[in-house]
Amino acid sequence: MENDLRPEADWSLHPQLENDAAPVGDLALCRVLGIDDATYPWLILVPRRADIVEIADLSRPDAARLMDEIALASRALKHMTGCDKLNIAAIGNVVPQLHVHAVARWKSDPLWPKPVWGHWAPNPGDAAGFARFLATVRRELGLLASL
Amino acid sequence: MENDLRPEADWSLHPQLENDAAPVGDLALCRVLGIDDATYPWLILVPRRADIVEIADLSRPDAARLMDEIALASRALKHMTGCDKLNIAAIGNVVPQLHVHAVARWKSDPLWPKPVWGHWAPNPGDAAGFARFLATVRRELGLLASL
Numbered sequence: 001m002e003n004d005l006r007p008e009a010d011w012s013l014h015p016q017l018e019n020d021a022a023p024v025g026d027l028a029l030c031r032v033l034g035i036d037d038a039t040y041p042w043l044i045l046v047p048r049r050a051d052i053v054e055i056a057d058l059s060r061p062d063a064a065r066l067m068d069e070i071a072l073a074s075r076a077l078k079h080m081t082g083c084d085k086l087n088i089a090a091i092g093n094v095v096p097q098l099h100v101h102a103v104a105r106w107k108s109d110p111l112w113p114k115p116v117w118g119h120w121a122p123n124p125g126d127a128a129g130f131a132r133f134l135a136t137v138r139r140e141l142g143l144l145a146s147l
Numbered sequence: 148m149e150n151d152l153r154p155e156a157d158w159s160l161h162p163q164l165e166n167d168a169a170p171v172g173d174l175a176l177c178r179v180l181g182i183d184d185a186t187y188p189w190l191i192l193v194p195r196r197a198d199i200v201e202i203a204d205l206s207r208p209d210a211a212r213l214m215d216e217i218a219l220a221s222r223a224l225k226h227m228t229g230c231d232k233l234n235i236a237a238i239g240n241v242v243p244q245l246h247v248h249a250v251a252r253w254k255s256d257p258l259w260p261k262p263v264w265g266h267w268a269p270n271p272g273d274a275a276g277f278a279r280f281l282a283t284v285r286r287e288l289g290l291l292a293s294l
Contacts, residue, residue, distance in 0.1 A: 054233050055214070056221035067202070067214040074203035085243075086201050089236035093252060093260035096232075105240060113240035118261035 010050035014097040017046060020122070024134055025143030029065040030100075032073065032141060034134050038125030040116055041081050041104040041133065043073050052098045055090055070100060076140035077104045087115055157197035161244040164193060167269070171281055172290035176212040177247075179220065179288065181281050185272030187263055188228050188251040188280065190220050199245045202237055217247060223287035224251045234262055 013031060021033035021044055029049075035042035047066055052058060058066060074086045083104035090100045103116055111119055124130065138144055160178060168180035168191055176196075182189035194213055199205060205213060221233045230251035237247045250263055258266055271277065285291055 054221055054225075055235060056218040056225070056233070058218075060215070060218075063214045063218060064211045067210045068207070071203040071205075071207075071210055074201055078201075078203070085238075085240055086203070087236070087238050087240070088202060089234070089238070089262070091232075091234050091236070091262050093232055093234070093262070114265035115236070115238050115240070115262065117264070119265055 008048045008050075011048045013046060014095050014099075016095045017044065017097065017099060022130070022134060024137050025141065027069045027072065027141065027143070029062055030069045032069075032137070032143070033099075034130070034137060035122050036124040036130045037120075037122040038129075039110065039123065040120070041077055041083070042116070042122070043077065043102045043137065045069055045073060045100045045102065047098055049098075053092065053096050054098065057098070066100065070102065072141060073102045076137060077102060080104075080136050080140055089115070089117060091117055155195045155197075158195045160193060161242050161246075163242045164191065164244065164246060169277070169281060171284050172288065174216045174219065174288065174290070176209055177216045179216075179284070179290070180246075181277070181284060182269050183271040183277045184267075184269040185276075186257065186270065187267070188224055188230070189263070189269070190224065190249045190284065192216055192220060192247045192249065194245055196245075200239065200243050201245065204245070213247065217249065219288060220249045223284060224249060227251075227283050227287055236262070236264060238264055 017033060021035050024032035024034050029047050030045040031048055033044040070088060077086060081104045084107050085105045087103045087105055164180060168182050171179035171181050176194050177192040178195055180191040217235060224233060228251045231254050232252045234250045234252055
């Protein structure tokens with residue numbers, strides 16, 4: 001396992017992800033980010049591994065870790081929001097650094113049943129609401145120690 | 148592991164997936180389907196587990212298997228097509244049965260950088276071309292025995 005962790009030293013968050021999202025904290029593999037959007041609770045998981053573009057570029061243990069962390073983020077969003085559906089995607093047509101979106105959706109939301117990607121520009125809510133969202137995600141993911 | 152395999156007996160492919168896509172074959176966990184689209188090489192992986200809607204509903208071993216099969220399908224599409232990017236997503240806003248899309252994308256394709264979902268209705272090519280695509284996917288995935 002130690003070998004898997006060494007590439008972290010060469011990793012840094014892509015500047016566009018750093019600009020577009022706020023840090024939540026670090027799980028075993030991924031940096032978790034939150035998107036400030038008033039309509040869709042929206043997280044992004046970014047494996048802290050250098051030069052990874054596709055899921056298939058990850059080592060097998062890292063890919064299993066990513067799946068664990070997708071499930072963890074999904075359960076957190078579901079528990080926090082009571083959403084009808086999670087939408088999960090690794091697209092990367094704009095930002096090549098591998099990142100996985102997890103978005104909470106409702107049958108009554110404005111875009112349903114379309115996905116948000118390519119249909120929606122994040123539209124920030126009030127700062128206090130976003131701070132509460134990030135704090136709740138940290139608690140749900142067991143990341144309070146990183147505060 | 149045997150326990151994980153028992154729910155397969157209660158599983159059947161959702162009728163809309165059966166209608167919209169063609170069977171490629173079965174990996175350890177997923178039924179692989181191909182979408183007949185002249186522009187985007189497009190596969191769908193459907194875990195053969197009853198009553199699963201979200202990735203987070205899978206057992207941990209099944210989730211790891213799904214990740215292995217996403218990587219396998221990604222490498223197959225990349226090798227077959229030489230695409231610039233794979234787009235991977237579990238959306239399920241229309242068909243609730245858990246299914247994962249894997250779509251080959253090029254920087255020169257008509258929708259780039261938008262994802263296909265919600266932007267594109269599959270547009271069949273010629274039957275012989277689709278049959279060749281399915282046969283190539285079977286070969287790439289080691290599924291020739293299921294022909």
